[in-house]
Amino acid sequence: MTFRAGWNFLMTPGPTNIPDRVLRAMARPALEYAGPDFMELSIGVHEDLKRIFQTTAEVFIYSANGHGAWEAALCNTLSPGDTVLVPETGQFSNSWSLMAESLGIISQYMPADWRHGVDPAVVEETLRADTGHKIKAVLMVHTDTATAITSDVAAVRKAIDAASHPALFMVDTIASLVTTDYRMDEWGVDVTIAACQKGLMMAPGLSFTAASDKAREVGKSTTMPRNYWNWQTRRGAVHYTWYCGTGPVNSIFGLRESLDMIFEETLLGAQARHQRLADAVRAAVGAWDSAGSFELNALVSDQRANGVTTILIDEAMKVSELHTLCRDKFNVSLGYGLGKLKGKCFRIGHMGHVNEPMVLGALGSVEAAFAMLGIKHGKGGVQAAVDSLAQAC
Numbered sequence: 001m002t003f004r005a006g007w008n009f010l011m012t013p014g015p016t017n018i019p020d021r022v023l024r025a026m027a028r029p030a031l032e033y034a035g036p037d038f039m040e041l042s043i044g045v046h047e048d049l050k051r052i053f054q055t056t057a058e059v060f061i062y063s064a065n066g067h068g069a070w071e072a073a074l075c076n077t078l079s080p081g082d083t084v085l086v087p088e089t090g091q092f093s094n095s096w097s098l099m100a101e102s103l104g105i106i107s108q109y110m111p112a113d114w115r116h117g118v119d120p121a122v123v124e125e126t127l128r129a130d131t132g133h134k135i136k137a138v139l140m141v142h143t144d145t146a147t148a149i150t151s152d153v154a155a156v157r158k159a160i161d162a163a164s165h166p167a168l169f170m171v172d173t174i175a176s177l178v179t180t181d182y183r184m185d186e187w188g189v190d191v192t193i194a195a196c197q198k199g200l201m202m203a204p205g206l207s208f209t210a211a212s213d214k215a216r217e218v219g220k221s222t223t224m225p226r227n228y229w230n231w232q233t234r235r236g237a238v239h240y241t242w243y244c245g246t247g248p249v250n251s252i253f254g255l256r257e258s259l260d261m262i263f264e265e266t267l268l269g270a271q272a273r274h275q276r277l278a279d280a281v282r283a284a285v286g287a288w289d290s291a292g293s294f295e296l297n298a299l300v301s302d303q304r305a306n307g308v309t310t311i312l313i314d315e316a317m318k319v320s321e322l323h324t325l326c327r328d329k330f331n332v333s334l335g336y337g338l339g340k341l342k343g344k345c346f347r348i349g350h351m352g353h354v355n356e357p358m359v360l361g362a363l364g365s366v367e368a369a370f371a372m373l374g375i376k377h378g379k380g381g382v383q384a385a386v387d388s389l390a391q392a393c
């Protein structure tokens with residue numbers, strides 16, 4: 001491995017920086033998987049996740065990444081041959097839709113331009129046209145990490161209600177949770193999908209579904225084969241069944257610590273911090289663009305994500321050189337363009353365990369890399385970020 005001095009600034013939108021407190025919390029011997037100590041810890045974590053999702057719905061924890069929770073949401077509520085409506089938001093709606101199809105579900109994909117959030121009017125119109133109620137669920141990505149766009153969950157709920165449509169409403173909050181306001185119950189979400197390695201600051205490997213009573217009831221009569229993911233069998237007096245086997249004990253130690261950190265900061269405090277940092281990054285992009293060619297991918301300002309910024313660039317800029325230089329020279333890891341944005345953008349993740357100096361350091365490194373690579377840009381990106389932070393703090 002190449003030697004790189006100092007801390008790695010992991011400015012990718014997942015995985016994210018893991019706090020020392022969380023790492024240390026995990027460095028302990030495991031516990032008996034069905035003993036009273038683990039049960040108490042595990043039940044507490046399940047309950048506290050409900051506070052993060054703002055729900056009273058049942059939460060299920062998987063030893064899996066976000067893709068696992070996607071699959072859990074689909075196979076617990078749908079049958080092969082069912083139709084789902086998937087509004088396109090970016091690479092992550094694409095991938096979730098393809099996963100649904102691979103399970104024998106028909107995806108009615110609602111195409112969009114990757115520059116705007118979900119249009120609730122189109123959702124409403126599509127559901128109104130579905131008079132036979134063939135559509136069984138609406139699958140929405142809250143923050144699409146490829147486009148750095150956050151869509152309005154409450155507005156999509158209103159659209160479903162306005163069409164008087166019984167479809168389940170499922171929301172992927174993997175990139176939005178903790179960085180952005182999210183209220184599962186108030187917004188009438190039936191299934192929330194989340195993972196631990198983004199806003200939750202944890203080592204990758206855990207994911208979550210929260211399932212409303214309606215979703216669990218519907219799921220009792222669906223026929224998708226499922227076993228490990230099955231909500232119906234993941235409860236009971238024997239704690240072993242909550243995890244369909246041995247619980248990921250040390251990951252739960254880590255998650256306990258990260259939840260404690262979030263509650264110490266408060267959820268509102270964490271959201272405000274993410275907003276501040278996102279504004280600072282966007283201010284820098286504005287300065288770079290003043291004498292260069294940089295554009296925020298998200299066209300609508302109040303749809304710009306708190307946890308990640310996607311910056312469109314001139315294709316001649318050789319974005320891969322920018323990545324390599326930032327990583328090798330400055331120990332700063334940036335996000336690549338995904339899907340159809342590959343080679344056309346870079347992304348700066350600012351989610352999870354991140355603060356003002358980390359963002360300023362990353363922006364300064366990017367600016368130095370621009371200069372070294374001869375990439376035309378307006379100077380003063382860091383200064384613009386400093387000004388933005390000074391105003392917001």
Ligand SMILES: *Cc1c(COP(=O)(O)O)cnc(C)c1O
Pocket residue numbers: 014065066067068092141143144145172173174175195
């Ligand atoms: C990261 C991410 C995923 C995928 O999560 P994995 O843990 O990599 O499987 C899905 N959806 C969104 C919105 C994401 O940001």
